Amino acid sequence: xxxxxxxxxxxxxxxxxxxxxxxxxxxxxxxxxxxxxxxxxxxxxxxxxxxxxxxxxxxxxxxxxxxxxxxxxxxxxxxxxxxxxxxxxxxxxxxxxxxxxxxxxxxxxxxxxxxxxxxxxxxxxxxxxxxxxxxxxxxxxxxxxxxxxxxxxxxxxxxxxx
Amino acid sequence: xxxxxxxxxxxxxxxxxxxxxxxxxxxxxxxxxxxxxxxxxxxxxxxxxxxxxxxxxxxxxxxxxxxxxxxxxxxxxxxxxxxxxxxxxxxxxxxxxxxxxxxxxxxxxxxxxxxxxxxxxxxxxxxxxxxxxxxxxxxxxxxxxxxxxxxxxxxxxxxxxxxxxxxxxxxxxxxxxxxxxxxxxxxxxxxxxxxxxxxxxxxxxxxxxxxxxxxxxxxxxxxxxxxxxxxxxxxxxxxxxxxxxxxxxxxxxxxxxxxxxxxxxxxxxxxxxxxxxxxxxxxxxxxxxxxxxxxxxxxxxxxxxxxxxxxxxxxxxxxxxxxxxxxxxxxxxxxxxxxxxxxxxxxxxxxxxxxxxxxxxxxxxxxxxxxxxxxxxxxxxxxxxxxxxxxxxxxxxxxxxxxxxxxxxxxxxxxxxxxxxxxxxxxxxxxxxxxxxxxxxxxxxxxxxxxxxxxxxxxxxxxxxxxxxxxxxxxxxxxxxxxxxxxxxxxxxxxxxxxxxxxxxxxxxxxxxxxxxxxxxxxxxxxxxxxxxxxxxxxxxxxxxxxxxxxxxxxxxxxxxxxxxxxxxxxxxxxxxxxxxxxxxxxxxxxxxxxxxxxxxxxxxxxxxxxxxxxxxxxxxxxxxxxxxxxxxxxxxxxxxxxxxxxxxxxxxxxxxxxxxxxxxxxxxxxxxxxxxxxxxxxxxxxxxxxxxxxxxxxxxxxxxxxxxxxxxxxxxxxxxxxxxxxxxxxxxxxxxxxxxxxxxxxxxxxxxxxxxxxxxxxxxxxxxxxxxxxxxxxxxxxxx
Numbered sequence: 046x047x048x049x050x051x052x053x054x055x056x057x058x059x060x061x062x063x064x065x066x067x068x069x070x071x072x073x074x075x076x077x078x079x080x081x082x083x084x085x086x087x088x089x090x091x092x093x094x095x096x097x098x099x100x101x102x103x104x105x106x107x108x109x110x111x112x113x114x115x116x117x118x119x120x121x122x123x124x125x126x127x128x129x130x131x132x133x134x135x136x137x138x139x140x141x142x143x144x145x146x147x148x149x150x151x152x153x154x155x156x157x158x159x160x161x162x163x164x165x166x167x168x169x170x171x172x173x174x175x176x177x178x179x180x181x182x183x184x185x186x187x188x189x190x191x192x193x194x195x196x197x198x199x200x201x202x203x204x205x206x207x
Numbered sequence: 208x209x210x211x212x213x214x215x216x217x218x219x220x221x222x223x224x225x226x227x228x229x230x231x232x233x234x235x236x237x238x239x240x241x242x243x244x245x246x247x248x249x250x251x252x253x254x255x256x257x258x259x260x261x262x263x264x265x266x267x268x269x270x271x272x273x274x275x276x277x278x279x280x281x282x283x284x285x286x287x288x289x290x291x292x293x294x295x296x297x298x299x300x301x302x303x304x305x306x307x308x309x310x311x312x313x314x315x316x317x318x319x320x321x322x323x324x325x326x327x328x329x330x331x332x333x334x335x336x337x338x339x340x341x342x343x344x345x346x347x348x349x350x351x352x353x354x355x356x357x358x359x360x361x362x363x364x365x366x367x368x369x370x371x372x373x374x375x376x377x378x379x380x381x382x383x384x385x386x387x388x389x390x391x392x393x394x395x396x397x398x399x400x401x402x403x404x405x406x407x408x409x410x411x412x413x414x415x416x417x418x419x420x421x422x423x424x425x426x427x428x429x430x431x432x433x434x435x436x437x438x439x440x441x442x443x444x445x446x447x448x449x450x451x452x453x454x455x456x457x458x459x460x461x462x463x464x465x466x467x468x469x470x471x472x473x474x475x476x477x478x479x480x481x482x483x484x485x486x487x488x489x490x491x492x493x494x495x496x497x498x499x500x501x502x503x504x505x506x507x508x509x510x511x512x513x514x515x516x517x518x519x520x521x522x523x524x525x526x527x528x529x530x531x532x533x534x535x536x537x538x539x540x541x542x543x544x545x546x547x548x549x550x551x552x553x554x555x556x557x558x559x560x561x562x563x564x565x566x567x568x569x570x571x572x573x574x575x576x577x578x579x580x581x582x583x584x585x586x587x588x589x590x591x592x593x594x595x596x597x598x599x600x601x602x603x604x605x606x607x608x609x610x611x612x613x614x615x616x617x618x619x620x621x622x623x624x625x626x627x628x629x630x631x632x633x634x635x636x637x638x639x640x641x642x643x644x645x646x647x648x649x650x651x652x653x654x655x656x657x658x659x660x661x662x663x664x665x666x667x668x669x670x671x672x673x674x675x676x677x678x679x680x681x682x683x684x685x686x687x688x689x690x691x692x693x694x695x696x697x698x699x700x701x702x703x704x705x706x707x708x709x710x711x712x713x714x715x716x717x718x719x720x721x722x723x724x725x726x727x728x729x730x731x732x733x734x735x736x737x738x739x740x741x742x743x744x745x746x747x748x749x750x751x752x753x754x755x756x757x758x759x760x761x762x763x764x765x766x767x768x769x770x771x772x773x774x775x776x777x778x779x780x781x782x783x784x785x786x787x788x789x790x791x792x793x794x795x796x797x798x799x800x801x802x803x804x805x806x807x808x809x810x811x812x813x814x815x816x817x818x819x820x821x822x823x824x825x826x827x828x829x830x831x832x833x834x835x836x837x838x839x840x841x842x843x844x845x846x847x848x849x850x851x852x853x854x855x856x857x858x859x860x861x862x863x864x865x866x867x868x869x870x871x872x873x874x875x876x877x878x879x880x881x882x883x884x885x886x887x888x889x890x891x892x893x894x895x896x897x898x899x900x901x902x903x904x905x906x907x908x909x910x911x912x913x914x915x916x917x918x919x920x921x922x923x924x925x926x927x928x929x930x931x932x933x934x935x936x937x938x939x940x941x942x943x944x945x946x947x948x949x950x951x952x953x954x955x956x957x958x959x960x961x962x963x964x965x966x967x968x969x970x971x972x973x974x975x976x977x978x979x980x981x982x983x984x985x986x987x988x989x990x991x992x
Contacts, residue, residue, distance in 0.1 A: 111306030129416040
């Protein structure tokens with residue numbers, strides 16, 4: 046019986062019809078292709094993109110240099126040096142994230158006791174030469190200032206699940 | 208012995224011990240905060256509550272005596288409920304600022320909270336706040352709100368350090384740990400409170416906010432400072448020493464270290480650290496490569512040996528140098544044909560040389576000090592020179608021993624002293640002779656040579672005390688060893704010890720005071736080489752200036768018995784080669800500076816005062832071009848074509864030196880062939896200098912430790928005299944005076960201290976303010992400035 050079916054399949058182009066049927070189905074289906082960069086896919090408020098360092102409303106940086114993010118980072122991408130600031134508070138003198146090493150796991154964000162280091166929805170960044178993707182404290186703080194509104198909205202949306 | 212059952216495990220424990228001790232034996236951990244094995248029991252944190260069968264309520268394990276047949280449950284429902292309750296109470300007022308707390312990661316409260324703490328607090332009221340206090344440059348109390356009132360620091364002060372500098376003031380919720388109004392914590396052991404504090408209330412000020420403890424790697428080392436040889440854990444990050452902690456060694460430092468050991472790491476990398484070999488050319492310092500510098504040194508030494516004779520070459524080393532360094536230095540100098548090598552820089556009487564049966568040492572293991580019942584301590588600034596040995600003496604006194612002091616200064620030892628004889632330096636020998644005579648009368652022993660002295664009441668009391676004991680010890684401190692009549696003092700002390708069956712020992716001044724003898728860095732050579740080239744001792748080397756000096760770690764103006772003479776010799780020399788970790792005063796008189804590594808950057812060995820050989824490895828890489836001194840000396844030996852310098856590791860050097868020798872056999876304080884001189888009584892008239900070496904000026908590293916230099920012990924030295932004698936000069940306490948010795952004088956502040964003997968001016972040595980003065984002993988002039 047199997048032999049007979051195979052015999053007819055060889056010249057009736059059954060596979061072709063089957064394949065074209067699939068193509069046909071998608072031809073008439075609703076299109077999901079996104080015309081990036083004109084169009085963009087929707088993002089979760091938990092999206093883990095480029096890092097940023099946040100400030101409080103009074104302009105004071107949030108980071109207290111506890112080094113928990115540095116300790117937990119599985120890719121060893123974070124480097125922190127700390128010192129006592131003139132006002133006696135504990136602050137970072139250096140806070141670098143090497144985005145070449147970063148695997149965007151979000152552990153740094155999870156471990157931060159003061160929500161200082163966060164991952165933004167920003168994923169469109171690039172570096173043209175080695176070192177371009179080595180983000181320093183000033184760069185991270187600038188990103189935080191730039192995206193603060195969005196960051197705050199995302200944290201608020203996520204708060205009820207925590 | 209009684210049997211106790213802990214969590215179903217049967218353990219045998221001593222009668223009178225506590226449930227906590229029994230649990231330790233059974234290997235069961237009971238959470239605790241206030242309990243510490245070396246401190247008294249306070250039972251005020253209540254964390255160690257356990258269930259004891261037939262007891263109606265949970266009992267604190269640390270304060271409950273174990274009884275025969277007792278059944279204890281440490282993890283039963285009742286015990287855990289009690290422990291969780293206590294934990295909740297402790298956390299009510301504890302700020303949860305672990306992320307910025309330096310104790311975070313090594314905090315007992317944090318650890319125990321992981322096991323017994325709740326996930327959320329039920330307490331929503333305001334937490335209590337304790338204002339911070341300033342208690343000095345070493346301990347930070349900025350976050351006293353973290354305190355859980357375990358009182359470990361208070362008990363440490365009372366029981367171990369000997370002075371209660373911190374106390375608990377107020378009651379209930381207002382209870383605070385504080386020092387007396389506006390006073391700082393000045394104990395030379397204060398740093399241990401940082402270790403003891405189970406939370407982050409007392410933290411290290413120099414270490415504050417510099418690193419997290421999980422980033423630090425821990426390397427074992429040995430203290431290069433006092434003669435005890437405390438075991439240290441040097442904690443390192445990014446090839447830099449971040450802090451130093453004790454390593455527990457019951458036989459040496461127990462679980463303590465002195466502040467000098469703990470905070471001296473700040474002096475390892477000061478701005479004046481020498482990192483490249485330097486040569487002086489036309490009065491300008493040039494940085495050069497190692498081969499150039501070594502060739503220059505070799506050429507210079509060869510020239511001087513050729514033109515003026517090898518005996519014109521002299522080598523001085525500090526007793527803080529390692530065994531390997533001292534051994535290679537003496538080998539190098541002897542290889543060049545000179546015997547002028549010495550490490551006993553502050554000694555002035557060398558007539559014991561070759562007269563002792565071995566290297567002078569403590570005469571007993573360090574731990575035996577605790578078991579002595581009578582002590583005679585001669586000429587020692589005990590607390591400042593040997594902080595942890597003083598602590599052991601304090602423990603001995605606490606368990607009933609009588610401490611007797613013969614000294615030229617009545618410093619507070621923070622312990623009850625049975626008898627003391629405070630006499631001028633010139634009277635020290637006489638006083639010991641009196642004690643010997645009185646003791647001989649009581650013990651029917653020989654008073655030969657001291658028949659003529661008149662026994663005073665102080666000496667008689669000391670002799671009575673010594674005669675009544677069973678396990679006595681006679682110990683000679685730094686002051687006695689540096690005394691111009693050190694031989695006579697040692698001889699009398701040995702005879703006193705012989706009469707009362709006491710141990711007789713020398714308190715080693717520095718980390719390698721015993722090792723220096725073993726290495727043969729003395730004019731009479733190593734003990735196992737009888738044919739060693741003989742030479743001059745440290746005092747002779749500067750008294751009759753040599754043409755060339757090799758200085759190993761030495762800063763002559765601070766480290767020598769007579770800085771004035773030493774500096775004259777240095778300036779007059781044709782060639783001075785300074786092997787040092789620092790660009791110090793030698794830039795003025797030296798021709799070559801060779802950068803060597805301090806103790807954290809080199810491997811080596813220290814032989815402590817009880818003769819314990821302790822080797823250690825470098826904790827970090829040498830800074831810049833600096834190299835371990837043993838390597839420098841080894842290559843210098845090769846460049847100079849001296850035989851026997853084919854060592855590849857410091858262990859080889861050590862083994863070559865100690866091979867086939869039992870160090871214990873080399874230690875012997877017995878004196879032979881020295882006669883007791885007729886004891887001269889009376890003062891020669893005029894003021895006598897009493898010179899201590901301030902605790903934070905004793906060696907090159909500690910002199911540069913910034914925080915230690917801010918403490919009260921590091922204050923600029925004053926001239927201390929009796930009030931009546933100051934009055935005679937027309938000077939008030941606090942006025943400036945001119946102090947003259949030899950051809951130099953310095954301006955210092957006068958201070959009245961009526962506990963000093965008459966005719967004595969106490970002026971510290973080893974400090975830049977007094978570096979221009981002359982010998983540590985002898986006459987001194989004080990006049991109104």
